[in-house]
Amino acid sequence: MSLGEFELIERYFMRPARRAALGVGDDCALLQPRPGMQLATSADLLLEGRHFLSTVAPERLGHKALAVNLSDLAACGAEPLGFLLSLALPAAEPDWLERFARGLFALADAHGCELVGGDTTRGPLAIHVTVFGEVPAGRALLRSGARAGDDLYVSGTLGDARLALEAWRGRVALSGEAFEATRVAMEQPQPRVTLGVALRGIASSAIDLSDGLVGDLGHVLRRSGAGATLQADALPRSAWLAAQPPEVQRLCTLAGGDDYELLFTAAPAQREAVQAAAAATGVPVTRIGTIEAEPGLRAVDAQGRPVPLALSAFDHFRP
Known part of the structure; x- marks a missing residue:
């Protein structure tokens, strides 16, 4: 017809x-x-x-x-x-x-x-x-509000969408169950609207993760005139991703893209308020680092050792 x-x-x-x-x-x-x-x-x-x-x-x-x-x-x-x-x-x-x-x-x-x-x-x-x-008026969350000493948070889990894409490309092996679960993350992301509203007056800055954590955090740092240290091993991930080799986990969580989770900052005095907002909206949040005065983005592992960040965000006009 x-x-x-x-x-x-x-x-x-x-x-x-x-x-x-x-x-x-x-x-x-x-x-x-x-x-x-x-x-x-x-x-x-x-x-x-x-x-x-x-x-x-x-x-x-x-x-x-x-x-x-x-x-x-x-x-x-x-x-x-x-x-x-x-x-x-x-x-x-x-x-x-x-x-x-x-x-x-x-x-x-x-x-x-x-x-x-x-x-x-x-x-x-x-x-x-x-x-x-x-x-x-005047209460919108912006990328430019992060200040030295602020905590850095992310909602939900990271990396499943990229893991599904890597499986589709044949670069990683996933069971049928794991592929279907991660494919839902890639094809049917859940926008964190209620959490964003709940964070008004609590978060100092925010961005959604569409092109990868490293790149999107970089936008916040540039607009805020600040730097940050990430706790790379603290990044929340699913059981499917946690079963992958460390290099795959780092790729997917740090530069995965298509997560559509919220990355936001808040003063340490707001920790209880952040957790209350997360509980009220049913969206888990994880503290993953600290905003610093020194420009640039750094990452460390659970033992405090530097983690190389030779990863970049997705860019439509780069090969």
Whole structure:
């Protein structure tokens, strides 16, 4: 069955506006943040073969397309409002569209984030989402707030998405159970929105981990004019990753990418508040290092010995 562009939109993506003043169906959507709130916005483009495998289930792809954007709101401490979706599709296949929309809206509904507009066209599979949120004026979490003496934290566990990718590339061996478990981390990350909101007024800086811990922490350090020492052996990892050789563990946790966990800093006086925020949101956090005045990033193992950091973050324009 062949679908036209407007039938495609109406059948799979048209929903009544709830929080938006005006949603899908006009030239523009209208969003109204609450009094005293600032609008937070972010955008991500996902390309087949670059950001996701051609074998990914449509439900998981719909989930991830929105999740990576919600993760940016989480890093800002913002609450979701709505999003725009633009799709390039090689063909309008009803089964694929129904499954993609199911995964997309399941995550959107879980976070009260409604689709308010977008665009569709024919072309190689590409998904572009722009997300909007709100945060109290002057209380957004930024990359630039880390100060010497602050504790460095990360949420959840690191490295499973990269481990799944390495298994898919044939570079590591995983059992079927382990591959499926780590593949969920790669294809269906969970944005830490509730934790980001809970950390407002507690964390001094934050960033979401999309391109790898070393690289993303580097962004915080540059914006904050600071340095840091990482406890490399303290980085939280799953049992699947902990069973791998040390060099694989270091690669996946330090430079893995696609984790979409929160990396944040907070003063030592805020340790109880950090743990209370983690407990209240059901998201575990781990203290993994210290912000320092001396510029640069250093890492040590459990015995205090230096760990080489000859690893870099993912960069779309580097080979």
